[in-house]
Amino acid sequence: MLYSKKTPAQKRADFRAALASGELQRFPGAFNPLSARLIEQKGFEGVYISGAVLSADLGLPDIGLTTLTEVAGRAKQIARMTDLPAIVDADTGFGEPMNVARTVQEMEDAGLAGLHIEDQVNPKRCGHLDGKQVVDEQTALQRIRAAVDSRRDENFLIMARTDIRAVEGLDAAIDRIKKLVDAGADAIFPEAMRDLSEFEAVRAAVDVPLLANMTEFGKSDLFTVEQLADIGMNLVIWPVSLLRLAMGAAGRGLDELISSGSLEPKLGEMQHRADLYELIDYEGYNRFDSGIFNFTVEK
Numbered sequence: 650m651l652y653s654k655k656t657p658a659q660k661r662a663d664f665r666a667a668l669a670s671g672e673l674q675r676f677p678g679a680f681n682p683l684s685a686r687l688i689e690q691k692g693f694e695g696v697y698i699s700g701a702v703l704s705a706d707l708g709l710p711d712i713g714l715t716t717l718t719e720v721a722g723r724a725k726q727i728a729r730m731t732d733l734p735a736i737v738d739a740d741t742g743f744g745e746p747m748n749v750a751r752t753v754q755e756m757e758d759a760g761l762a763g764l765h766i767e768d769q770v771n772p773k774r775c776g777h778l779d780g781k782q783v784v785d786e787q788t789a790l791q792r793i794r795a796a797v798d799s800r801r802d803e804n805f806l807i808m809a810r811t812d813i814r815a816v817e818g819l820d821a822a823i824d825r826i827k828k829l830v831d832a833g834a835d836a837i838f839p840e841a842m843r844d845l846s847e848f849e850a851v852r853a854a855v856d857v858p859l860l861a862n863m864t865e866f867g868k869s870d871l872f873t874v875e876q877l878a879d880i881g882m883n884l885v886i887w888p889v890s891l892l893r894l895a896m897g898a899a900g901r902g903l904d905e906l907i908s909s910g911s912l913e914p915k916l917g918e919m920q921h922r923a924d925l926y927e928l929i930d931y932e933g934y935n936r937f938d939s940g941i942f943n944f945t946v947e948k
């Protein structure tokens with residue numbers, strides 16, 4: 650009921666242990682709090698909270714228009730729905746290195762297990778589109794140092810994302826990744842790697858946990874969990890996939906409604922009312938409610 654039973658500190662400690670286990674951690678992107686519960690129910694290890702999804706949800710492009718307050722607020726709503734660790738996309742950190750420090754503390758307070766900060770210039774772009782630019786090395790490292798220095802829970806994971814691969818190539822990416830690790834990054838998100846061999850090259854270069862972004866219709870091929878585990882990746886995200894699936898199904902449902910005037914043919918594709926109630930734990934609320942009135946007051 651209500652719902653996470655674990656404190657954020659415990660989620661972070663468990664997440665650190667899971668990353669250290671060497672097992673690939675699978676983090677589908679939740680597009681709302683309820684979908685985080687579905688991810689947990691299905692048996693995944695964690696929940697990703699995507700900037701692309703948060704902005705798309707508001708009908709906005711993913712170009713840094715959302716604010717820290719909006720992202721932290723939504724991330725909190727999602728994180729508190731699950732016992733799984735949730736990590737959030739903090740884009741460029743919402744400003745200068747000082748703002749990055751504030752962002753880290755807000756995300757800690759929101760109950761997240763970690764975040765990633767990227768080295769794009771503002772206004773940022775989706776990592777899989779052309780025309781993005783990255784900041785110079787000093788600014789990129791300052792962002793990470795500010796993030797690391799400002800956290801109060803040492804288990805809060807600071808992940809550095811670099812977008813430099815698509816701008817300056819793989820060698821520049823590996824060089825930057827090593828420096829981001831030296832600056833204190835706990836984990837690395839190498840964005841827009843072209844093939845498995847590029848992930849392998851990054852794997853050979855550093856010892857910290859590495860994330861693979863399996864976003865569809867982007868610059869990376871879609872590798873399986875097994876392929877990524879085999880080359881020693883630690884974390885995989887499917888950031889926008891559940892939103893794409895849900896919006897695809899919603900569009901087809903609306904087409905059916907236009908053409909036949911009824912959604913009867915779509916019932917088999919819908920989450921059943923019984924499954925929804927189970928996911929929300931109606932039973933638990935019912936037990937609590939009968940418990941409240943299950944006593945008599947003596948005068």
Ligand SMILES: C[C@](O)(C(=O)O)[C@H](CC(=O)O)C(=O)O
Binds near residue numbers: 711777865889
């Ligand atoms: C991971 C990502 O940063 C996100 O916001 O989810 C995006 C995903 C996408 O737009 O497909 C990205 O830049 O890769």
Ligand SMILES: [Mg+2]
Binds near residue numbers: 699700711738740
């Ligand atoms: Mg993003």
